[in-house]
Amino acid sequence: MRSIIQFFLVLALTLGGGAFWWLNQELPLTAATLDLSVEPGTSPRAVAQTAVDSGVQTSPELLYWWFRLSGQARQIKAGSYELETGVTPYSLLRKLTRGEEALRSVTLVEGWTFKQVRAALLKQEHLKPDTKGLGDAVIMEKLGLxxxxxxxxxxxxxxxxxxxxxxxxxxxxxxHAMDKQLAQAWQARAADTPIKTPEDLLILASIVEKETGQASDRPMVASVFSNRLRIGMMLQTDPTVIYGLGERFDGNLRRRDLLADTPWNTYTRNGLPPTPIAMPGKASLLAAAQPASSRALYFVARGDGSSQFSDSLDAHNSAVNKYQRGQ
Structure with a gap:
Protein backbone atom coordinates (compact mmCIF):
# COMPACT_ATOMS: atom_id res chain seq x y z
CA MET A 1 0.00 0.00 0.00
CA ARG A 2 2.85 2.34 0.92
CA SER A 3 4.54 1.76 -2.47
CA ILE A 4 1.33 2.52 -4.30
CA ILE A 5 0.88 5.76 -2.40
CA GLN A 6 4.47 6.78 -3.15
CA PHE A 7 4.03 5.86 -6.79
CA PHE A 8 1.04 8.15 -7.12
CA LEU A 9 2.95 10.82 -5.21
CA VAL A 10 5.82 10.66 -7.70
CA LEU A 11 3.35 10.54 -10.56
CA ALA A 12 1.63 13.64 -9.25
CA LEU A 13 4.97 15.38 -8.93
CA THR A 14 5.85 14.36 -12.45
CA LEU A 15 2.64 15.84 -13.78
CA GLY A 16 3.23 19.08 -11.95
CA GLY A 17 6.05 21.51 -11.35
CA GLY A 18 6.99 19.77 -8.12
CA ALA A 19 8.88 17.08 -10.03
CA PHE A 20 11.34 19.55 -11.49
CA TRP A 21 11.88 21.08 -8.07
CA TRP A 22 12.61 17.74 -6.37
CA LEU A 23 14.86 16.43 -9.13
CA ASN A 24 17.12 19.45 -8.73
CA GLN A 25 17.14 19.62 -4.96
CA GLU A 26 20.34 18.70 -3.12
CA LEU A 27 20.08 15.29 -1.50
CA PRO A 28 21.14 15.24 2.18
CA LEU A 29 24.20 13.05 2.77
CA THR A 30 25.52 11.58 6.00
CA ALA A 31 29.06 12.70 5.02
CA ALA A 32 30.65 15.19 2.64
CA THR A 33 31.68 12.31 0.37
CA LEU A 34 30.03 8.91 0.05
CA ASP A 35 31.10 5.76 -1.78
CA LEU A 36 28.41 3.99 -3.76
CA SER A 37 29.19 0.57 -5.20
CA VAL A 38 26.85 -0.89 -7.81
CA GLU A 39 27.54 -4.54 -8.52
CA PRO A 40 26.84 -6.07 -11.94
CA GLY A 41 23.26 -7.26 -12.24
CA THR A 42 21.91 -5.02 -9.49
CA SER A 43 18.26 -4.09 -10.08
CA PRO A 44 17.20 -0.42 -10.17
CA ARG A 45 15.27 -0.90 -6.92
CA ALA A 46 18.36 -2.38 -5.26
CA VAL A 47 20.49 0.50 -6.59
CA ALA A 48 18.13 2.97 -4.94
CA GLN A 49 18.28 1.05 -1.69
CA THR A 50 22.08 0.81 -1.87
CA ALA A 51 22.30 4.58 -2.33
CA VAL A 52 20.25 5.11 0.83
CA ASP A 53 22.25 2.48 2.72
CA SER A 54 25.43 4.30 1.64
CA GLY A 55 24.26 7.53 3.25
CA VAL A 56 21.90 9.28 0.83
CA GLN A 57 19.09 10.51 3.08
CA THR A 58 15.94 10.14 1.04
CA SER A 59 13.26 7.58 0.37
CA PRO A 60 14.57 4.56 -1.58
CA GLU A 61 11.11 4.17 -3.13
CA LEU A 62 11.18 7.76 -4.34
CA LEU A 63 14.58 7.23 -5.92
CA TYR A 64 13.46 3.96 -7.46
CA TRP A 65 10.38 5.47 -9.09
CA TRP A 66 12.47 8.36 -10.38
CA PHE A 67 14.78 5.81 -12.01
CA ARG A 68 11.77 4.02 -13.47
CA LEU A 69 9.85 7.06 -14.72
CA SER A 70 12.99 8.56 -16.27
CA GLY A 71 13.11 5.67 -18.74
CA GLN A 72 16.81 5.20 -17.95
CA ALA A 73 16.66 2.61 -15.17
CA ARG A 74 18.06 -0.13 -17.42
CA GLN A 75 20.98 2.11 -18.41
CA ILE A 76 22.43 2.27 -14.88
CA LYS A 77 25.95 0.89 -15.02
CA ALA A 78 27.79 -1.17 -12.47
CA GLY A 79 30.77 0.54 -10.90
CA SER A 80 32.26 2.37 -7.96
CA TYR A 81 30.90 5.90 -7.59
CA GLU A 82 31.70 8.85 -5.38
CA LEU A 83 28.81 11.08 -4.27
CA GLU A 84 29.62 14.55 -3.00
CA THR A 85 27.69 17.32 -1.32
CA GLY A 86 25.40 18.97 -3.85
CA VAL A 87 24.30 15.80 -5.64
CA THR A 88 20.66 15.85 -6.75
CA PRO A 89 18.35 13.06 -7.90
CA TYR A 90 18.91 14.27 -11.46
CA SER A 91 22.74 14.38 -11.25
CA LEU A 92 22.81 11.07 -9.38
CA LEU A 93 21.00 9.25 -12.17
CA ARG A 94 23.14 10.98 -14.80
CA LYS A 95 26.30 9.81 -13.03
CA LEU A 96 24.99 6.24 -12.80
CA THR A 97 23.85 6.02 -16.43
CA ARG A 98 27.05 7.56 -17.78
CA GLY A 99 29.20 5.27 -15.68
CA GLU A 100 31.09 8.21 -14.18
CA GLU A 101 33.03 6.13 -11.71
CA ALA A 102 35.33 7.53 -9.05
CA LEU A 103 38.77 7.06 -10.57
CA ARG A 104 42.13 6.92 -8.87
CA SER A 105 45.57 6.35 -10.39
CA VAL A 106 48.81 4.56 -9.65
CA THR A 107 52.15 5.15 -11.36
CA LEU A 108 54.55 2.30 -12.10
CA VAL A 109 58.00 3.79 -12.56
CA GLU A 110 60.58 2.86 -15.20
CA GLY A 111 63.34 0.77 -13.68
CA TRP A 112 61.24 -0.61 -10.85
CA THR A 113 61.43 -4.27 -9.94
CA PHE A 114 58.33 -6.41 -9.50
CA LYS A 115 58.84 -6.20 -5.74
CA GLN A 116 58.55 -2.41 -5.96
CA VAL A 117 55.48 -2.71 -8.17
CA ARG A 118 53.77 -4.93 -5.62
CA ALA A 119 54.62 -2.55 -2.80
CA ALA A 120 53.19 0.40 -4.74
CA LEU A 121 49.93 -1.43 -5.43
CA LEU A 122 49.52 -2.46 -1.81
CA LYS A 123 49.86 1.18 -0.73
CA GLN A 124 46.85 2.14 -2.85
CA GLU A 125 44.02 2.25 -0.32
CA HIS A 126 41.39 2.29 -3.06
CA LEU A 127 42.67 -0.88 -4.74
CA LYS A 128 41.40 -4.26 -3.61
CA PRO A 129 44.59 -6.11 -2.53
CA ASP A 130 43.86 -9.47 -4.15
CA THR A 131 47.60 -10.17 -4.51
CA LYS A 132 48.35 -9.66 -0.82
CA GLY A 133 50.03 -12.71 0.62
CA LEU A 134 50.35 -14.44 -2.76
CA GLY A 135 53.67 -15.61 -4.14
CA ASP A 136 54.90 -14.25 -7.47
CA ALA A 137 54.26 -17.60 -9.16
CA VAL A 138 50.62 -17.62 -8.01
CA ILE A 139 50.11 -14.08 -9.25
CA MET A 140 51.47 -14.96 -12.68
CA GLU A 141 49.18 -17.99 -12.78
CA LYS A 142 46.18 -15.78 -12.00
CA LEU A 143 47.27 -13.47 -14.82
CA GLY A 144 47.27 -16.36 -17.26
CA LEU A 145 51.04 -16.89 -17.47
CA HIS A 176 49.11 -6.27 -21.88
CA ALA A 177 50.67 -2.83 -22.32
CA MET A 178 54.17 -4.33 -22.10
CA ASP A 179 53.24 -7.05 -24.59
CA LYS A 180 52.15 -4.33 -27.02
CA GLN A 181 55.23 -2.15 -26.53
CA LEU A 182 57.57 -5.12 -26.79
CA ALA A 183 55.91 -6.33 -29.99
CA GLN A 184 56.30 -2.87 -31.55
CA ALA A 185 59.96 -2.66 -30.55
CA TRP A 186 60.62 -6.16 -31.89
CA GLN A 187 59.05 -5.27 -35.23
CA ALA A 188 61.29 -2.18 -35.41
CA ARG A 189 64.53 -4.03 -34.52
CA ALA A 190 67.68 -3.41 -36.51
CA ALA A 191 68.55 -6.01 -39.14
CA ASP A 192 71.98 -6.71 -37.63
CA THR A 193 70.89 -7.03 -34.01
CA PRO A 194 72.44 -9.94 -32.09
CA ILE A 195 69.14 -10.29 -30.18
CA LYS A 196 67.32 -13.41 -31.31
CA THR A 197 63.96 -13.27 -29.52
CA PRO A 198 61.52 -10.72 -28.06
CA GLU A 199 62.32 -12.20 -24.65
CA ASP A 200 66.00 -11.37 -25.07
CA LEU A 201 65.06 -7.88 -26.25
CA LEU A 202 63.09 -7.36 -23.03
CA ILE A 203 66.05 -8.53 -20.95
CA LEU A 204 68.51 -6.26 -22.76
CA ALA A 205 66.12 -3.31 -22.49
CA SER A 206 65.89 -3.82 -18.73
CA ILE A 207 69.70 -3.62 -18.48
CA VAL A 208 69.74 -0.48 -20.63
CA GLU A 209 67.09 1.01 -18.34
CA LYS A 210 69.18 0.42 -15.22
CA GLU A 211 72.50 1.44 -16.76
CA THR A 212 71.43 4.74 -18.34
CA GLY A 213 71.93 7.92 -16.36
CA GLN A 214 71.06 10.35 -19.13
CA ALA A 215 68.21 9.64 -21.52
CA SER A 216 70.16 10.60 -24.63
CA ASP A 217 72.77 7.92 -23.82
CA ARG A 218 70.36 4.99 -24.15
CA PRO A 219 71.18 4.11 -27.80
CA MET A 220 74.91 4.12 -27.02
CA VAL A 221 74.48 2.05 -23.84
CA ALA A 222 72.49 -0.43 -25.91
CA SER A 223 75.22 -0.35 -28.56
CA VAL A 224 77.90 -1.33 -26.02
CA PHE A 225 75.97 -4.37 -24.84
CA SER A 226 74.92 -5.35 -28.36
CA ASN A 227 78.55 -5.16 -29.49
CA ARG A 228 79.63 -7.32 -26.59
CA LEU A 229 76.95 -9.90 -27.32
CA ARG A 230 77.96 -9.92 -30.97
CA ILE A 231 81.58 -10.87 -30.21
CA GLY A 232 80.84 -13.13 -27.24
CA MET A 233 82.28 -10.72 -24.66
CA MET A 234 80.89 -10.79 -21.12
CA LEU A 235 78.43 -7.98 -20.40
CA GLN A 236 79.90 -7.26 -16.96
CA THR A 237 77.11 -4.93 -15.87
CA ASP A 238 76.71 -4.12 -12.18
CA PRO A 239 72.87 -3.87 -12.07
CA THR A 240 72.57 -7.56 -12.99
CA VAL A 241 74.91 -8.48 -10.14
CA ILE A 242 72.90 -6.37 -7.71
CA TYR A 243 69.68 -7.99 -8.88
CA GLY A 244 71.15 -11.44 -8.36
CA LEU A 245 72.27 -10.57 -4.83
CA GLY A 246 68.72 -9.67 -3.86
CA GLU A 247 68.34 -8.95 -0.15
CA ARG A 248 72.06 -9.53 0.35
CA PHE A 249 72.90 -6.28 -1.40
CA ASP A 250 73.50 -3.60 1.24
CA GLY A 251 73.99 -0.65 -1.10
CA ASN A 252 77.73 -1.13 -1.54
CA LEU A 253 78.89 -3.35 -4.39
CA ARG A 254 82.18 -5.04 -3.48
CA ARG A 255 84.66 -7.07 -5.47
CA ARG A 256 83.54 -10.24 -3.74
CA ASP A 257 80.01 -9.51 -4.94
CA LEU A 258 81.23 -9.42 -8.53
CA LEU A 259 82.72 -12.87 -8.01
CA ALA A 260 79.65 -14.33 -6.25
CA ASP A 261 78.07 -16.47 -8.94
CA THR A 262 74.32 -16.20 -9.48
CA PRO A 263 72.29 -16.75 -12.66
CA TRP A 264 72.24 -12.94 -13.06
CA ASN A 265 75.96 -12.30 -12.52
CA THR A 266 77.24 -11.15 -15.89
CA TYR A 267 80.80 -11.06 -14.54
CA THR A 268 80.78 -14.83 -14.03
CA ARG A 269 78.38 -15.88 -16.80
CA ASN A 270 78.39 -15.08 -20.48
CA GLY A 271 75.44 -13.71 -22.43
CA LEU A 272 72.22 -12.24 -21.14
CA PRO A 273 70.84 -13.10 -17.69
CA PRO A 274 67.86 -15.50 -17.58
CA THR A 275 65.25 -12.80 -16.91
CA PRO A 276 64.85 -9.03 -17.05
CA ILE A 277 66.09 -7.19 -13.97
CA ALA A 278 63.51 -4.36 -13.98
CA MET A 279 60.72 -2.75 -16.00
CA PRO A 280 62.08 -1.02 -19.10
CA GLY A 281 60.24 1.96 -20.55
CA LYS A 282 59.49 2.58 -24.21
CA ALA A 283 62.75 4.46 -24.82
CA SER A 284 64.85 1.58 -23.47
CA LEU A 285 62.90 -0.96 -25.50
CA LEU A 286 63.50 1.01 -28.68
CA ALA A 287 67.18 1.59 -27.82
CA ALA A 288 67.69 -2.14 -27.31
CA ALA A 289 65.96 -2.82 -30.65
CA GLN A 290 67.79 -0.04 -32.51
CA PRO A 291 71.12 0.62 -30.77
CA ALA A 292 73.42 3.35 -32.02
CA SER A 293 75.86 2.33 -34.72
CA SER A 294 79.25 2.24 -32.98
CA ARG A 295 82.18 0.04 -32.06
CA ALA A 296 82.06 1.02 -28.39
CA LEU A 297 82.64 -1.76 -25.89
CA TYR A 298 82.99 0.24 -22.70
CA PHE A 299 81.47 3.20 -20.89
CA VAL A 300 82.02 4.99 -17.61
CA ALA A 301 79.98 7.59 -15.74
CA ARG A 302 81.25 11.14 -16.09
CA GLY A 303 79.71 12.20 -12.81
CA ASP A 304 77.04 14.45 -14.32
CA GLY A 305 74.64 11.69 -15.32
CA SER A 306 76.16 11.16 -18.74
CA SER A 307 78.65 8.49 -19.81
CA GLN A 308 81.93 8.38 -21.70
CA PHE A 309 82.02 5.63 -24.33
CA SER A 310 85.21 3.95 -25.55
CA ASP A 311 86.09 1.50 -28.33
CA SER A 312 89.19 0.07 -26.62
CA LEU A 313 90.26 -0.95 -23.13
CA ASP A 314 93.12 1.58 -23.15
CA ALA A 315 90.73 4.42 -23.96
CA HIS A 316 88.34 3.15 -21.31
CA ASN A 317 91.05 3.03 -18.65
CA SER A 318 92.00 6.60 -19.51
CA ALA A 319 88.35 7.62 -19.14
CA VAL A 320 88.12 5.84 -15.77
CA ASN A 321 91.22 7.68 -14.56
CA LYS A 322 89.80 10.99 -15.71
CA TYR A 323 86.20 10.72 -14.56
CA GLN A 324 86.42 8.30 -11.62
CA ARG A 325 89.87 8.87 -10.15
CA GLY A 326 90.45 12.47 -11.11
CA GLN A 327 93.82 11.71 -12.67
Whole structure:
Protein backbone atom coordinates (compact mmCIF):
# COMPACT_ATOMS: atom_id res chain seq x y z
CA MET A 1 0.00 0.00 0.00
CA ARG A 2 2.85 2.34 0.92
CA SER A 3 4.54 1.76 -2.47
CA ILE A 4 1.33 2.52 -4.30
CA ILE A 5 0.88 5.76 -2.40
CA GLN A 6 4.47 6.78 -3.15
CA PHE A 7 4.03 5.86 -6.79
CA PHE A 8 1.04 8.15 -7.12
CA LEU A 9 2.95 10.82 -5.21
CA VAL A 10 5.82 10.66 -7.70
CA LEU A 11 3.35 10.54 -10.56
CA ALA A 12 1.63 13.64 -9.25
CA LEU A 13 4.97 15.38 -8.93
CA THR A 14 5.85 14.36 -12.45
CA LEU A 15 2.64 15.84 -13.78
CA GLY A 16 3.23 19.08 -11.95
CA GLY A 17 6.05 21.51 -11.35
CA GLY A 18 6.99 19.77 -8.12
CA ALA A 19 8.88 17.08 -10.03
CA PHE A 20 11.34 19.55 -11.49
CA TRP A 21 11.88 21.08 -8.07
CA TRP A 22 12.61 17.74 -6.37
CA LEU A 23 14.86 16.43 -9.13
CA ASN A 24 17.12 19.45 -8.73
CA GLN A 25 17.14 19.62 -4.96
CA GLU A 26 20.34 18.70 -3.12
CA LEU A 27 20.08 15.29 -1.50
CA PRO A 28 21.14 15.24 2.18
CA LEU A 29 24.20 13.05 2.77
CA THR A 30 25.52 11.58 6.00
CA ALA A 31 29.06 12.70 5.02
CA ALA A 32 30.65 15.19 2.64
CA THR A 33 31.68 12.31 0.37
CA LEU A 34 30.03 8.91 0.05
CA ASP A 35 31.10 5.76 -1.78
CA LEU A 36 28.41 3.99 -3.76
CA SER A 37 29.19 0.57 -5.20
CA VAL A 38 26.85 -0.89 -7.81
CA GLU A 39 27.54 -4.54 -8.52
CA PRO A 40 26.84 -6.07 -11.94
CA GLY A 41 23.26 -7.26 -12.24
CA THR A 42 21.91 -5.02 -9.49
CA SER A 43 18.26 -4.09 -10.08
CA PRO A 44 17.20 -0.42 -10.17
CA ARG A 45 15.27 -0.90 -6.92
CA ALA A 46 18.36 -2.38 -5.26
CA VAL A 47 20.49 0.50 -6.59
CA ALA A 48 18.13 2.97 -4.94
CA GLN A 49 18.28 1.05 -1.69
CA THR A 50 22.08 0.81 -1.87
CA ALA A 51 22.30 4.58 -2.33
CA VAL A 52 20.25 5.11 0.83
CA ASP A 53 22.25 2.48 2.72
CA SER A 54 25.43 4.30 1.64
CA GLY A 55 24.26 7.53 3.25
CA VAL A 56 21.90 9.28 0.83
CA GLN A 57 19.09 10.51 3.08
CA THR A 58 15.94 10.14 1.04
CA SER A 59 13.26 7.58 0.37
CA PRO A 60 14.57 4.56 -1.58
CA GLU A 61 11.11 4.17 -3.13
CA LEU A 62 11.18 7.76 -4.34
CA LEU A 63 14.58 7.23 -5.92
CA TYR A 64 13.46 3.96 -7.46
CA TRP A 65 10.38 5.47 -9.09
CA TRP A 66 12.47 8.36 -10.38
CA PHE A 67 14.78 5.81 -12.01
CA ARG A 68 11.77 4.02 -13.47
CA LEU A 69 9.85 7.06 -14.72
CA SER A 70 12.99 8.56 -16.27
CA GLY A 71 13.11 5.67 -18.74
CA GLN A 72 16.81 5.20 -17.95
CA ALA A 73 16.66 2.61 -15.17
CA ARG A 74 18.06 -0.13 -17.42
CA GLN A 75 20.98 2.11 -18.41
CA ILE A 76 22.43 2.27 -14.88
CA LYS A 77 25.95 0.89 -15.02
CA ALA A 78 27.79 -1.17 -12.47
CA GLY A 79 30.77 0.54 -10.90
CA SER A 80 32.26 2.37 -7.96
CA TYR A 81 30.90 5.90 -7.59
CA GLU A 82 31.70 8.85 -5.38
CA LEU A 83 28.81 11.08 -4.27
CA GLU A 84 29.62 14.55 -3.00
CA THR A 85 27.69 17.32 -1.32
CA GLY A 86 25.40 18.97 -3.85
CA VAL A 87 24.30 15.80 -5.64
CA THR A 88 20.66 15.85 -6.75
CA PRO A 89 18.35 13.06 -7.90
CA TYR A 90 18.91 14.27 -11.46
CA SER A 91 22.74 14.38 -11.25
CA LEU A 92 22.81 11.07 -9.38
CA LEU A 93 21.00 9.25 -12.17
CA ARG A 94 23.14 10.98 -14.80
CA LYS A 95 26.30 9.81 -13.03
CA LEU A 96 24.99 6.24 -12.80
CA THR A 97 23.85 6.02 -16.43
CA ARG A 98 27.05 7.56 -17.78
CA GLY A 99 29.20 5.27 -15.68
CA GLU A 100 31.09 8.21 -14.18
CA GLU A 101 33.03 6.13 -11.71
CA ALA A 102 35.33 7.53 -9.05
CA LEU A 103 38.77 7.06 -10.57
CA ARG A 104 42.13 6.92 -8.87
CA SER A 105 45.57 6.35 -10.39
CA VAL A 106 48.81 4.56 -9.65
CA THR A 107 52.15 5.15 -11.36
CA LEU A 108 54.55 2.30 -12.10
CA VAL A 109 58.00 3.79 -12.56
CA GLU A 110 60.58 2.86 -15.20
CA GLY A 111 63.34 0.77 -13.68
CA TRP A 112 61.24 -0.61 -10.85
CA THR A 113 61.43 -4.27 -9.94
CA PHE A 114 58.33 -6.41 -9.50
CA LYS A 115 58.84 -6.20 -5.74
CA GLN A 116 58.55 -2.41 -5.96
CA VAL A 117 55.48 -2.71 -8.17
CA ARG A 118 53.77 -4.93 -5.62
CA ALA A 119 54.62 -2.55 -2.80
CA ALA A 120 53.19 0.40 -4.74
CA LEU A 121 49.93 -1.43 -5.43
CA LEU A 122 49.52 -2.46 -1.81
CA LYS A 123 49.86 1.18 -0.73
CA GLN A 124 46.85 2.14 -2.85
CA GLU A 125 44.02 2.25 -0.32
CA HIS A 126 41.39 2.29 -3.06
CA LEU A 127 42.67 -0.88 -4.74
CA LYS A 128 41.40 -4.26 -3.61
CA PRO A 129 44.59 -6.11 -2.53
CA ASP A 130 43.86 -9.47 -4.15
CA THR A 131 47.60 -10.17 -4.51
CA LYS A 132 48.35 -9.66 -0.82
CA GLY A 133 50.03 -12.71 0.62
CA LEU A 134 50.35 -14.44 -2.76
CA GLY A 135 53.67 -15.61 -4.14
CA ASP A 136 54.90 -14.25 -7.47
CA ALA A 137 54.26 -17.60 -9.16
CA VAL A 138 50.62 -17.62 -8.01
CA ILE A 139 50.11 -14.08 -9.25
CA MET A 140 51.47 -14.96 -12.68
CA GLU A 141 49.18 -17.99 -12.78
CA LYS A 142 46.18 -15.78 -12.00
CA LEU A 143 47.27 -13.47 -14.82
CA GLY A 144 47.27 -16.36 -17.26
CA LEU A 145 51.04 -16.89 -17.47
CA UNK A 146 51.80 -19.90 -15.26
CA UNK A 147 55.49 -20.65 -14.96
CA UNK A 148 56.58 -17.23 -16.25
CA UNK A 149 58.88 -14.98 -14.25
CA UNK A 150 57.18 -11.64 -13.42
CA UNK A 151 60.24 -9.40 -13.64
CA UNK A 152 60.04 -6.82 -16.41
CA UNK A 153 56.66 -8.08 -17.68
CA UNK A 154 54.71 -4.96 -16.73
CA UNK A 155 54.83 -1.67 -18.59
CA UNK A 156 55.74 1.40 -16.52
CA UNK A 157 52.98 3.97 -16.88
CA UNK A 158 50.19 5.70 -14.95
CA UNK A 159 47.06 3.57 -14.69
CA UNK A 160 43.64 4.83 -13.64
CA UNK A 161 41.23 2.54 -11.85
CA UNK A 162 37.82 2.68 -10.23
CA UNK A 163 37.75 2.65 -6.45
CA UNK A 164 37.48 -0.92 -5.25
CA UNK A 165 39.09 -2.42 -8.37
CA UNK A 166 41.36 -5.43 -7.96
CA UNK A 167 45.10 -4.87 -8.09
CA UNK A 168 45.16 -7.89 -10.40
CA UNK A 169 43.25 -5.85 -13.00
CA UNK A 170 45.91 -3.13 -12.89
CA UNK A 171 48.64 -5.74 -13.30
CA UNK A 172 46.80 -7.33 -16.21
CA UNK A 173 46.55 -3.97 -17.99
CA UNK A 174 50.25 -3.32 -17.39
CA UNK A 175 51.04 -6.81 -18.66
CA HIS A 176 49.11 -6.27 -21.88
CA ALA A 177 50.67 -2.83 -22.32
CA MET A 178 54.17 -4.33 -22.10
CA ASP A 179 53.24 -7.05 -24.59
CA LYS A 180 52.15 -4.33 -27.02
CA GLN A 181 55.23 -2.15 -26.53
CA LEU A 182 57.57 -5.12 -26.79
CA ALA A 183 55.91 -6.33 -29.99
CA GLN A 184 56.30 -2.87 -31.55
CA ALA A 185 59.96 -2.66 -30.55
CA TRP A 186 60.62 -6.16 -31.89
CA GLN A 187 59.05 -5.27 -35.23
CA ALA A 188 61.29 -2.18 -35.41
CA ARG A 189 64.53 -4.03 -34.52
CA ALA A 190 67.68 -3.41 -36.51
CA ALA A 191 68.55 -6.01 -39.14
CA ASP A 192 71.98 -6.71 -37.63
CA THR A 193 70.89 -7.03 -34.01
CA PRO A 194 72.44 -9.94 -32.09
CA ILE A 195 69.14 -10.29 -30.18
CA LYS A 196 67.32 -13.41 -31.31
CA THR A 197 63.96 -13.27 -29.52
CA PRO A 198 61.52 -10.72 -28.06
CA GLU A 199 62.32 -12.20 -24.65
CA ASP A 200 66.00 -11.37 -25.07
CA LEU A 201 65.06 -7.88 -26.25
CA LEU A 202 63.09 -7.36 -23.03
CA ILE A 203 66.05 -8.53 -20.95
CA LEU A 204 68.51 -6.26 -22.76
CA ALA A 205 66.12 -3.31 -22.49
CA SER A 206 65.89 -3.82 -18.73
CA ILE A 207 69.70 -3.62 -18.48
CA VAL A 208 69.74 -0.48 -20.63
CA GLU A 209 67.09 1.01 -18.34
CA LYS A 210 69.18 0.42 -15.22
CA GLU A 211 72.50 1.44 -16.76
CA THR A 212 71.43 4.74 -18.34
CA GLY A 213 71.93 7.92 -16.36
CA GLN A 214 71.06 10.35 -19.13
CA ALA A 215 68.21 9.64 -21.52
CA SER A 216 70.16 10.60 -24.63
CA ASP A 217 72.77 7.92 -23.82
CA ARG A 218 70.36 4.99 -24.15
CA PRO A 219 71.18 4.11 -27.80
CA MET A 220 74.91 4.12 -27.02
CA VAL A 221 74.48 2.05 -23.84
CA ALA A 222 72.49 -0.43 -25.91
CA SER A 223 75.22 -0.35 -28.56
CA VAL A 224 77.90 -1.33 -26.02
CA PHE A 225 75.97 -4.37 -24.84
CA SER A 226 74.92 -5.35 -28.36
CA ASN A 227 78.55 -5.16 -29.49
CA ARG A 228 79.63 -7.32 -26.59
CA LEU A 229 76.95 -9.90 -27.32
CA ARG A 230 77.96 -9.92 -30.97
CA ILE A 231 81.58 -10.87 -30.21
CA GLY A 232 80.84 -13.13 -27.24
CA MET A 233 82.28 -10.72 -24.66
CA MET A 234 80.89 -10.79 -21.12
CA LEU A 235 78.43 -7.98 -20.40
CA GLN A 236 79.90 -7.26 -16.96
CA THR A 237 77.11 -4.93 -15.87
CA ASP A 238 76.71 -4.12 -12.18
CA PRO A 239 72.87 -3.87 -12.07
CA THR A 240 72.57 -7.56 -12.99
CA VAL A 241 74.91 -8.48 -10.14
CA ILE A 242 72.90 -6.37 -7.71
CA TYR A 243 69.68 -7.99 -8.88
CA GLY A 244 71.15 -11.44 -8.36
CA LEU A 245 72.27 -10.57 -4.83
CA GLY A 246 68.72 -9.67 -3.86
CA GLU A 247 68.34 -8.95 -0.15
CA ARG A 248 72.06 -9.53 0.35
CA PHE A 249 72.90 -6.28 -1.40
CA ASP A 250 73.50 -3.60 1.24
CA GLY A 251 73.99 -0.65 -1.10
CA ASN A 252 77.73 -1.13 -1.54
CA LEU A 253 78.89 -3.35 -4.39
CA ARG A 254 82.18 -5.04 -3.48
CA ARG A 255 84.66 -7.07 -5.47
CA ARG A 256 83.54 -10.24 -3.74
CA ASP A 257 80.01 -9.51 -4.94
CA LEU A 258 81.23 -9.42 -8.53
CA LEU A 259 82.72 -12.87 -8.01
CA ALA A 260 79.65 -14.33 -6.25
CA ASP A 261 78.07 -16.47 -8.94
CA THR A 262 74.32 -16.20 -9.48
CA PRO A 263 72.29 -16.75 -12.66
CA TRP A 264 72.24 -12.94 -13.06
CA ASN A 265 75.96 -12.30 -12.52
CA THR A 266 77.24 -11.15 -15.89
CA TYR A 267 80.80 -11.06 -14.54
CA THR A 268 80.78 -14.83 -14.03
CA ARG A 269 78.38 -15.88 -16.80
CA ASN A 270 78.39 -15.08 -20.48
CA GLY A 271 75.44 -13.71 -22.43
CA LEU A 272 72.22 -12.24 -21.14
CA PRO A 273 70.84 -13.10 -17.69
CA PRO A 274 67.86 -15.50 -17.58
CA THR A 275 65.25 -12.80 -16.91
CA PRO A 276 64.85 -9.03 -17.05
CA ILE A 277 66.09 -7.19 -13.97
CA ALA A 278 63.51 -4.36 -13.98
CA MET A 279 60.72 -2.75 -16.00
CA PRO A 280 62.08 -1.02 -19.10
CA GLY A 281 60.24 1.96 -20.55
CA LYS A 282 59.49 2.58 -24.21
CA ALA A 283 62.75 4.46 -24.82
CA SER A 284 64.85 1.58 -23.47
CA LEU A 285 62.90 -0.96 -25.50
CA LEU A 286 63.50 1.01 -28.68
CA ALA A 287 67.18 1.59 -27.82
CA ALA A 288 67.69 -2.14 -27.31
CA ALA A 289 65.96 -2.82 -30.65
CA GLN A 290 67.79 -0.04 -32.51
CA PRO A 291 71.12 0.62 -30.77
CA ALA A 292 73.42 3.35 -32.02
CA SER A 293 75.86 2.33 -34.72
CA SER A 294 79.25 2.24 -32.98
CA ARG A 295 82.18 0.04 -32.06
CA ALA A 296 82.06 1.02 -28.39
CA LEU A 297 82.64 -1.76 -25.89
CA TYR A 298 82.99 0.24 -22.70
CA PHE A 299 81.47 3.20 -20.89
CA VAL A 300 82.02 4.99 -17.61
CA ALA A 301 79.98 7.59 -15.74
CA ARG A 302 81.25 11.14 -16.09
CA GLY A 303 79.71 12.20 -12.81
CA ASP A 304 77.04 14.45 -14.32
CA GLY A 305 74.64 11.69 -15.32
CA SER A 306 76.16 11.16 -18.74
CA SER A 307 78.65 8.49 -19.81
CA GLN A 308 81.93 8.38 -21.70
CA PHE A 309 82.02 5.63 -24.33
CA SER A 310 85.21 3.95 -25.55
CA ASP A 311 86.09 1.50 -28.33
CA SER A 312 89.19 0.07 -26.62
CA LEU A 313 90.26 -0.95 -23.13
CA ASP A 314 93.12 1.58 -23.15
CA ALA A 315 90.73 4.42 -23.96
CA HIS A 316 88.34 3.15 -21.31
CA ASN A 317 91.05 3.03 -18.65
CA SER A 318 92.00 6.60 -19.51
CA ALA A 319 88.35 7.62 -19.14
CA VAL A 320 88.12 5.84 -15.77
CA ASN A 321 91.22 7.68 -14.56
CA LYS A 322 89.80 10.99 -15.71
CA TYR A 323 86.20 10.72 -14.56
CA GLN A 324 86.42 8.30 -11.62
CA ARG A 325 89.87 8.87 -10.15
CA GLY A 326 90.45 12.47 -11.11
CA GLN A 327 93.82 11.71 -12.67
Missing amino acids: PGRHPEGRFYPDTYTFAKGSSDLKVLLRAL
